[in-house]
Amino acid sequence: MSASPILATRNLGLDIGGATIVADVELEVLEGELLAVIGPNGAGKTTLFNLVSGLRKPTAGSVELDGVDVTEEPPFRRAQAGLGRTFQVSNIFPLLSVHENVRLSAEAAMGGTMRIWRQATRVRAATERATWAIGRVGLADRTTWPAGMLSHGDKRKLELAMLLAANPRVLLLDEPMAGVSMEDVPELVELIRSVHTDEGKTVLMVEHHMEVVIGLAQRIAVMHGGRLIAVDTPDAIMSNETVREAYLGEEL
Secondary structure (H helix, E strand, C coil): CCCCEEEEEEEEEEEECCEEEEEEEEEEEECCCEEEEECCCCCCHHHHHHHHHCCCCCCEEEEEECCEECCCCCHHHHHHCCEEECCCCCCCCCCCEHHHHHHHHHHHHCCCCCCCCCCHHHHHHHHHHHHHHHHHCCCHHHCCCEHHHCCHHHHHHHHHHHHHHHCCCEEEEECCCCCCCHHHHHHHHHHHHHHHHHCCCEEEEECCCHHHHHHHCCEEEEEECCEEEEEECHHHHHCCHHHHHHCCCCCC
């Protein structure tokens, strides 16, 4: 893990209609790190992801990717620069096959088009990348399935395959366990762990399941009321009084 940040927010903030949604967020994610963002409902976690990925423009501060200010760049430019993201709600093409979903992601990342009707033989590199990514997440036996037929847990795997096919340097995972059955959680946790360690990906993850966060994260950032109140190791966060007060009434 590098000591230099690959992703950073500088005094990042968002005001909407006079209401402060996110304020003064100073966060650095080190290259090769897996950092989790936690906080009570309404803490601003997903809004932070929207600001980092470019879905929303901040009203204050900046976002840096590998030392370059990308605050004014649209989402697709950030993706081209190496930033990939999943969402709380599965973001796939349900009528397309598993392979087509992943191939389109690979082709777009390689500078191709999103034209579904192109012959796969003309996009050999994207096809090969998609096949590898599908196997990597354990969906090789569902390659031809319409994506909408997958279980919720397998849809999460598909989203990871689409990210891997695009080969981003930084993965933003927005509540990857949301809606996943408890019996599927351990397998998904191990998949995320292996993507982080074996593929060398930097991961910034929002997650409500504390057992998942504690088991995966090297550092944890805690948000409350739109502000970052602590960033530390899991053990230090669990014993932090300020964090406990922020979670008053919620089990840590």
